[in-house]
Each structure stands twice: as structure tokens, then as C-alpha cells.
Amino acid sequence: MTVMDKIGTTILFSEMRPGAAWEDRFNTWYHEDHIPVRMVLDGWQGVQRYKARGDDDYLVVYDLASPAALKTPEYDVVKTRPSAETNWMLQNVTNFTRFIGAELGRHGDVEAAIGAPVIFAALFNVPEADCEEFDAWMTQDHVPLLLQCPQWLAVRRFKLPVAEPVPYTRLSLHYLSSDAALTSPERDRARSTEWRKRMTRHDWFNTGRARAFDAFGSRYHAVR
Secondary structure, rough: OOOHHHHOOOEEEEEEEEHHHHHHHHHHHHHOOOOOOHOOOOOEEEEEEEEOOOOOOOEEEEEEEOOOHHHHHHHHHHHHHOOOOHHHHHHHOOOEEEEEEEEEEEEHHHHHHHHOEEEEEEEOOOOHHHHHHHHHHHHHHHHHHHHHOOOEEEEEEEEEEEEEOOOOOOEEEOOOOOOHHHHHHHHHOOOOOHHHHOOOOOOOHHOOEEEEEEEEEEEOOOOO
């Protein structure tokens, strides 16, 4: 663990799907353009890319010290004066999402787990009136049971002040040492509690989105 591995309180979570004919070009652009121009900016601490299971989507999760990293003059230049290749990619990728997450809490040793080979991302559009109930269920019931699984390393919970194109309001990132955690007895217990059964009375709970991703490439750290 180095000082560059310190994990801040904000993330940028974004998915994209390249065309099959130019997938290699997409990955080259990500590693040689998209990531390097950000990792030199103040407040950008680290980044890991992932590949979705079951389809051709890619995910990137940037770790930021705070929301201020997205408001610097230097980042504004990156956003408003993109390279020609960036322009082409953004015009041609599909399944684009962009979520800004403000951390609500972390459970387990997140800094040790940040390089986990598998993450499980769960998104819910929780109405403001139900946020207190949802957060209590997560912290008091669901997450503690998940973390009893040895392969369930850590969990980070976020509210989403920016969510495009779907207005989700809550995101949880689960860091797993193996996908065996997803079929573990501990997860089965976490999904069968009385509290969780009560949560299913909400339509928004039943229309949440959850999927697993495998780490793609090495983790990048800030370059100062």
C-alpha cells in the first residue's frame, strides 16, 4: 500500500460499450488517453477498469479525494477540449452511464480490497422518503451478513447526486476475492432475512440493477 492508494470519498462510475470491430481501439484509447490525462490532475487518486459479465460493457471507477476534483480549471480543460479520438469514442460508444458517488460509508478494509478481482455493483432509485429505511437495512442487516463470507472483502455505499441516464440514488460497490462469494451461504442468508423481505414491498427495490464485473487491466495511481 502506498500513499497513492489512499481512497477518498467520491467516485466517478461510468460504463461504455464499444463496437466489436473496434474494441481493441477502445481499450487502447482508454489506457493511453482517457486515464493518463486524468491521473495527473489534483484530487484524482486512482482508477480501475472492469469488464461486465454477460455482455460487452466496460466499467471504469475513478477514486477522487472529493467532489472538488471535478471542478478544477484543469479538469474543465480535459472535459471541454477533448482529443479527436475522445470525441470519436464518445460519439460511437453505447450503453453509456455516468454516476458521481458521494460516500455514505465503508465496511471492511476498503484500502486493502480496492484491487479485488471482482466487484458487484448494486443500484437502486430510492425515494428520499425511503432512504433512511434503506440505509438502515444496508448497515444493520444486509452488509454485516455479507461480510461474514471470507471472500466478501469490503463494501462501499454511495448516494448519487449525479446519475445519467437512469436516476438512481444509491450505489453499493462490493469487493470480492472470488465470484464464489455470490453463491455463498452467507449471501443466501443476507438475501433471506425478514428485513429484506419487508424491503421487497417497495416497487423501486424490485427494479434495482445489480451486476458483477471482473477487473480489467492493472490499477492506475495518481501521477504527481
